[in-house]
Amino acid sequence: MTRYFRDYADLCFEVFGDRVKHWLMFSDPRTMVEKGCEAGLHAPGLRLQGTGLCMAAHRVIKAHAQAWHSYNNTWRSKQQGQVGISLNCDWREPVDTNNPDDIEAAERYLQFCLGWFANPIYAGDYPQVMKDYIGMKSAERGLETSRLPTFSLQEKSYLKGTSDFLGLGHFTTRYITQRKYSSLQGPSYQNDRDLVELVDPNWPELGSSWLYSVPWGFRRLLNFAQTQYGDPPILVTENGASQKLHCTQFCDEWRIQYLKGYINEMLKEPLLRHMHVASEIVAPTVCALSILIAALLLTLLFRSCS
Numbered sequence: 274m275t276r277y278f279r280d281y282a283d284l285c286f287e288v289f290g291d292r293v294k295h296w297l298m299f300s301d302p303r304t305m306v307e308k309g310c311e312a313g314l315h316a317p318g319l320r321l322q323g324t325g326l327c328m329a330a331h332r333v334i335k336a337h338a339q340a341w342h343s344y345n346n347t348w349r350s351k352q353q354g355q356v357g358i359s360l361n362c363d364w365r366e367p368v369d370t371n372n373p374d375d376i377e378a379a380e381r382y383l384q385f386c387l388g389w390f391a392n393p394i395y396a397g398d399y400p401q402v403m404k405d406y407i408g409m410k411s412a413e414r415g416l417e418t419s420r421l422p423t424f425s426l427q428e429k430s431y432l433k434g435t436s437d438f439l440g441l442g443h444f445t446t447r448y449i450t451q452r453k454y455s456s457l458q459g460p461s462y463q464n465d466r467d468l469v470e471l472v473d474p475n476w477p478e479l480g481s482s483w484l485y486s487v488p489w490g491f492r493r494l495l496n497f498a499q500t501q502y503g504d505p506p507i508l509v510t511e512n513g514a515s516q517k518l519h520c521t522q523f524c525d526e527w528r529i530q531y532l533k534g535y536i537n538e539m540l541k542e543p544l545l546r547h548m549h550v551a552s553e554i555v556a557p558t559v560c561a562l563s564i565l566i567a568a569l570l571l572t573l574l575f576r577s578c579s
Contacts, residue, residue, distance in 0.1 A: 323460020359440030442511025446490030
C-alpha cells in the first residue's frame with residue numbers, strides 16, 4: 274500500500290509541482306486512523322479495537338516517508354518545493370502543576386497525540402511512553418507482543434528527518450490527570466493512555482460541544498512542538514471556531530475574539546520568528562483540484578453522449 278501512495282504522490286509532484294511548492298502528505302492522520310479503523314465512523318469503517326489504528330498509523334508513517342524521499346531524490350532539485358505533514362493536537366494542562374503524576378499525564382497525552390506521528394518523522398521511532406504503555410496493556414491481556422508495531426533499524430534511519438516543515442492544527446485545551454483503565458475494558462486508543470480530561474466551566478463555549486476558547490493553550494503547544502522536534506519551521510494548517518448561534522445577520526463577535534486570541538498567542542516573540550500561517554483550505558488544494566477536474570471531464574463526457 275505504501276508504494277501505491279508513493280506512486281500517487283509522484284503523479285501529483287509531476288503534474289502540479291511547477292506551481293505547488295508546499296505539500297502535505299497527510300492531514301490529521303491521527304483522526305483518520307482512529308475514526309476509520311477503531312471507531313468505524315470514517316472510511317474504511319473498521320472497528321478493530323486497539324489494533325486497527327496502530328497498524329494503519331504504521332503504514333501512514335511509512336507512506337509519508339516514501340513520498341518525502343521520492344520528492345527529495347527526484348523532484349526537489351527541479352521544483353524547489355517542500356514536503357511536510359499536518360498533525361492536529363490540542364493542549365493538555367496538568368490539573369495540578371505541582372503533582373508529578375499530572376505533569377506526566379499531560380506529557381503522555383502529547384506524545385500519544387502529536388508524538389505518535391511526529392516522533393518517527395523527526396526522531397525515527399515512536400515515543401517511548403507509547404511503547405511502554407501499549408506494551409504493558411498488551412501484556413495485561415495475555416498478548417506475547419505489543420499491539421504497537423515496531424520499526425527496523427533500517428526503517429528508523431529511513432524515517433528520521435522526512436519533513437521539511439511541521440504542519441500543526443489546533444483548536445482547544447483541556448485539563449488532564451491520570452486515571453488507570455482496567456485491561457478488562459478492552460484495548461482502545463482512549464484506554465491505552467490512562468488519562469481523564471476536565472474542562473474549566475469559565476472557558477467560553479463555542480458552536481461544538483467539545484470546543485472551548487483557550488488561547489494560551491495554543492502558545493504552549495507551539496512551544497512544545499518547537500522544542501520537542503528541533504525547532505522546525507511550523508506552518509499552522511488548521512484553527513477556527515464553529516458557528517455558535519443561528520443568525521440571519523452578521524453576529525461573529527465571538528469568532529473574532531476566538532481568532533484574535535489565538536493569533537495573538539502565536540505572534541508573540543520568540544515564536545513569531547518560526548511561524549507561518551496558512552488557511553486550512555490550502556492543505557487539500559491538489560485533492561480539490563483533482564476532484565474539480567474529474568467532475569468537469571465527466572460533465573463534458575455526459576454532454577457529448579447526449
